[in-house]
Amino acid sequence: MLKKVSKLPFQGTECQAQAFADVIAQYKSDPSQLMTVMQKAQQIYGYLPFEVQAMIADGMDVPLEKVYGVSTFYAQFALSPAGKHSISVCLGTACYVKGAQAILDRITELLGIGPGECTEDGLFSLDACRCIGACGLAPVMMIGEKVYGNLVPEQVEGILAAYRDQ
Amino acid sequence: MALTTVQLDDLRTHALAQMTPGRSGLAMRIVVGYATCGIAAGAKAVIESLRKELAVLGIDDVAVEETGCIGMCQYEPLVEVFAPDQPKITYVQMNAEKTARMVHSHVANGKVVAEYTIGAATGEAAQGEVLPLDSTAFYKKQQRVALRNCGVIDPERIEQYIARDGYQALKKALTELQPADVIQILKDSGLRGRGGGGFPTGLKWSFTAANAADQKYVVCNADEGDPGAFMDRSVLEGDPHAVVEAMTICGYATGASEGYVYVRAEYPIAVKHLETAIEQATALGLLGDDIFGSGFGFRLHIRLGAGAFVCGEETALMTSIEGKRGEPRPRPPYPAVKGLFGKPTTENNVETFANIPQIILHGARNFAATGTEKSKGTKVFALGGKITNTGLVEIPMGTTLREIIEDIGGGIPGGKKFKAAQTGGPSGGCIPESMIDTPIDYDNLTAIGSMMGSGGLIVMDEDNCMVDIARFFLDFTVDESCGKCSPCRIGTKRMMEILDKITAGKAVMEDLDKLEELAYHIKENSLCGLGQSAPNPVLATLRAFRDEYVAHVRDKRCPAGVCKALLNYYVIADKCRGCTACARACPVGAIRGKVKEVHDIDTDKCIKCGACMATCRFGAIEKR
Ligand SMILES: Cc1cc2nc3c(=O)[nH]c(=O)nc-3n(C[C@H](O)[C@H](O)[C@H](O)COP(=O)(O)O)c2cc1C
Numbered sequence: 001m002l003k004k005v006s007k008l009p010f011q012g013t014e015c016q017a018q019a020f021a022d023v024i025a026q027y028k029s030d031p032s033q034l035m036t037v038m039q040k041a042q043q044i045y046g047y048l049p050f051e052v053q054a055m056i057a058d059g060m061d062v063p064l065e066k067v068y069g070v071s072t073f074y075a076q077f078a079l080s081p082a083g084k085h086s087i088s089v090c091l092g093t094a095c096y097v098k099g100a101q102a103i104l105d106r107i108t109e110l111l112g113i114g115p116g117e118c119t120e121d122g123l124f125s126l127d128a129c130r131c132i133g134a135c136g137l138a139p140v141m142m143i144g145e146k147v148y149g150n151l152v153p154e155q156v157e158g159i160l161a162a163y164r165d166q
Numbered sequence: 167m168a169l170t171t172v173q174l175d176d177l178r179t180h181a182l183a184q185m186t187p188g189r190s191g192l193a194m195r196i197v198v199g200y201a202t203c204g205i206a207a208g209a210k211a212v213i214e215s216l217r218k219e220l221a222v223l224g225i226d227d228v229a230v231e232e233t234g235c236i237g238m239c240q241y242e243p244l245v246e247v248f249a250p251d252q253p254k255i256t257y258v259q260m261n262a263e264k265t266a267r268m269v270h271s272h273v274a275n276g277k278v279v280a281e282y283t284i285g286a287a288t289g290e291a292a293q294g295e296v297l298p299l300d301s302t303a304f305y306k307k308q309q310r311v312a313l314r315n316c317g318v319i320d321p322e323r324i325e326q327y328i329a330r331d332g333y334q335a336l337k338k339a340l341t342e343l344q345p346a347d348v349i350q351i352l353k354d355s356g357l358r359g360r361g362g363g364g365f366p367t368g369l370k371w372s373f374t375a376a377n378a379a380d381q382k383y384v385v386c387n388a389d390e391g392d393p394g395a396f397m398d399r400s401v402l403e404g405d406p407h408a409v410v411e412a413m414t415i416c417g418y419a420t421g422a423s424e425g426y427v428y429v430r431a432e433y434p435i436a437v438k439h440l441e442t443a444i445e446q447a448t449a450l451g452l453l454g455d456d457i458f459g460s461g462f463g464f465r466l467h468i469r470l471g472a473g474a475f476v477c478g479e480e481t482a483l484m485t486s487i488e489g490k491r492g493e494p495r496p497r498p499p500y501p502a503v504k505g506l507f508g509k510p511t512t513e514n515n516v517e518t519f520a521n522i523p524q525i526i527l528h529g530a531r532n533f534a535a536t537g538t539e540k541s542k543g544t545k546v547f548a549l550g551g552k553i554t555n556t557g558l559v560e561i562p563m564g565t566t567l568r569e570i571i572e573d574i575g576g577g578i579p580g581g582k583k584f585k586a587a588q589t590g591g592p593s594g595g596c597i598p599e600s601m602i603d604t605p606i607d608y609d610n611l612t613a614i615g616s617m618m619g620s621g622g623l624i625v626m627d628e629d630n631c632m633v634d635i636a637r638f639f640l641d642f643t644v645d646e647s648c649g650k651c652s653p654c655r656i657g658t659k660r661m662m663e664i665l666d667k668i669t670a671g672k673a674v675m676e677d678l679d680k681l682e683e684l685a686y687h688i689k690e691n692s693l694c695g696l697g698q699s700a701p702n703p704v705l706a707t708l709r710a711f712r713d714e715y716v717a718h719v720r721d722k723r724c725p726a727g728v729c730k731a732l733l734n735y736y737v738i739a740d741k742c743r744g745c746t747a748c749a750r751a752c753p754v755g756a757i758r759g760k761v762k763e764v765h766d767i768d769t770d771k772c773i774k775c776g777a778c779m780a781t782c783r784f785g786a787i788e789k790r
């Protein structure tokens with residue numbers, strides 16, 4: 001899977017470093033928990049920049065190359081930060097046959113970004129995902145935790161505008 | 167505390183009384199569908215309103231509970247009311263206001279609000295009448311085995327599972343049966359794997375049991391990779407203890423003391439309910455050492471997937487549990503010999519496991535009474551796409567596709583014509599209209615060039631382009647190919663390029679032959695099931711809908727009007743009022759026309775963005 005790597009400088013807080021140290025302490029002894037550690041690190045930092053991957057490699061005592069290998073294999077691991085509002089359009093089969101591509105196209109048109117990208121102002125990031133389990137409401141998209149169902153392209157502009165004004 | 171068998175039975179009696187209205191001081195029991203679909207549709211507001219209104223009225227002998235997916239995703243949020251000596255009442259498409267009205271009328275005064283019930287929503291009940299859910303067309307032909315507790319119990323309360331005979335099968339296995347007996351029962355039942363392959367489960371268990379080792383494992387595949395399918399999620403969300411109990415039985419039968427459930431990280435509620443279930447079972451001694459004093463001990467762990475389709479393949483899944491890149495490896499050696507951490511391992515799908523407690527409890531004959539000659543029991547399908555009732559259906563094997571679509575599914579919305587149903591997701595194929603009366607079982611579906619798959623069933627109508635659908639699935643496999651073997655990594659990409667040419671109107675007829683040749687080559691030479699099945703959607707559509715491919719290639723036309731590059735926008739002269747709205751909306755100035763005169767689109771200039779069509783209030787623009 002091809003991934004976009006962020007060029008933004010990484011900056012972690014003291015609080016994040018503490019949470020990360022706790023995770024390492026908990027799982028250090030079991031190398032099979034590497035993915036769990038990476039998932040928790042992503043929860044803490046929001047994404048997995050190289051600096052964090054190096055910290056994981058150090059903490060778990062595995063080569064950095066292995067951490068990088070895992071991070072690029074699985075779709076869930078993000079190498080660049082998400083926007084303030086992350087938009088996720090479902091491109092599962094049920095949504096696709098009901099016109100999800102048109103929803104995605106409309107968002108791309110409005111925001112000027114494609115899947116895997118973030119707007120320059122850092123407000124929105126866009127992703128395509130596969131079935132969030134709300135096929136009954138297809139086509140579906142999520143902004144943050146909120147699910148929007150039974151969408152038509154004409155609705156998109158209004159929905160996004162509400163987030164802009166927040 | 168380790169529960170004894172007697173204590174389990176006592177707990178069952180007690181818990182059953184607790185959830186039965188009319189007993190234990192309970193006047194009514196109200197359950198709200200609180201799975202992913204219900205929450206997405208707004209179940210939270212409904213449950214809050216329920217609690218608030220009950221408090222306002224000072225009613226404290228009514229239980230309000232959250233439950234799993236009842237199956238009718240279309241009609242969420244769902245609320246069901248159980249009262250003594252009455253059939254349950256199913257309210258659909260609820261919101262806070264409707265809920266308040268229902269509480270004041272039904273709960274406080276015993277007057278059912280008929281217009282909010284399922285029969286009114288589907289139009290099956292006469293005005294003012296109430297139709298029990300079981301009598302609706304959607305439910306009548308279903309039979310619930312794997313889903314028997316989904317939408318019935320509160321999945322986060324072990325006592326409700328126990329009240330519905332939970333852990334009785336484990337008790338029976340550990341106290342009355344030898345491991346070999348358990349395996350024999352499964353063999354006799356004819357249960358086949360529900361994860362797609364359809365391998366006989368009893369036989370699989372017997373392979374692991376036959377291998378001596380210091381450590382063996384049980385693995386549950388809850389990766390559910392088929393995009394557009396959610397059977398396993400619903401079972402884990404709605405009845406997690408069934409999987410815990412079945413895996414423990416599997417451990418006993420095969421000689422394993424540890425189990426792993428590999429769940430997609432995209433299923434946070436399933437993970438949460440499973441964690442709760444494991445904690446509760448451990449607290450009662452239903453997991454851990456010396457279960458029921460039998461000397462047998464079993465422990466369960468959860469591992470989260472991270473979004474890789476190939477990890478649904480059994481060997482890749484085990485590599486992923488070990489914390490590595492989830493690449494498959496060649497078989498043999500099979501997992502029964504060398505599986506997780508190099509030890510003998512039994513791996514089954516969630517739905518397969520969910521059937522097992524019922525089989526142990528009620529016997530092989532009972533289970534095998536349903537189904538066809540070689541496919542026994544029921545199968546859960548996630549019904550979606552162009553169909554009136556989307557949701558989760560569990561049907562006896564041998565039901566025809568026509569019954570699923572027309573009776574259970576309520577047909578195609580908008581008076582459109584059925585074109586095909588897709589099963590098996592990216593590994594599967596499609597069933598065209600001519601095959602709609604085929605009884606569904608493993609062997610029949612394979613024979614008509616599709617496959618059972620894990621249970622995704624997507625209905626397509628005349629507006630769906632089959633070439634575009636084939637391209638959609640191939641795009642998925644290109645993205646998900648792990649890259650380890652070249653037929654899959656490179657081959658699928660080349661197929662994709664040909665499909666791109668076809669949908670862009672740049673292909674020649676020879677490309678169709680090339681596409682087919684390449685497809686067979688990939689099928690024969692790929693390392694794992696992903697590559698071996700990746701060409702299936704293309705081959706199946708080529709077989710059943712060759713005319714659509716030919717239309718794209720030779721006539722440069724997309725009959726369904728989907729492939730953008732092949733479409734042109736036209737003004738329908740009769741409908742155009744000359745309002746100029748479209749001309750103003752057109753970003754490239756391709757629309758000519760004066761006020762109050764019929765407009766015209768310059769197809770050479772047009773970039774096919776669709777803005778004119780979206781703007782026109784008179785439906786005067788068409789795509790063809
Ligand atoms: C590419 C690929 C993806 C698969 N995805 C799944 C899946 O998501 N869930 C599943 O249960 N089985 C999946 N399988 C099938 C598993 O390899 C395995 O056969 C199955 O889980 C065995 O369990 P069962 O015998 O109970 O069906 C997949 C197979 C392949 C080749």
Ligand code: FES
Pocket residue numbers: 090091092093094095096130131132133134135136138140393394395
């Ligand atoms: S396919 Fe989009 S929610 Fe299932």
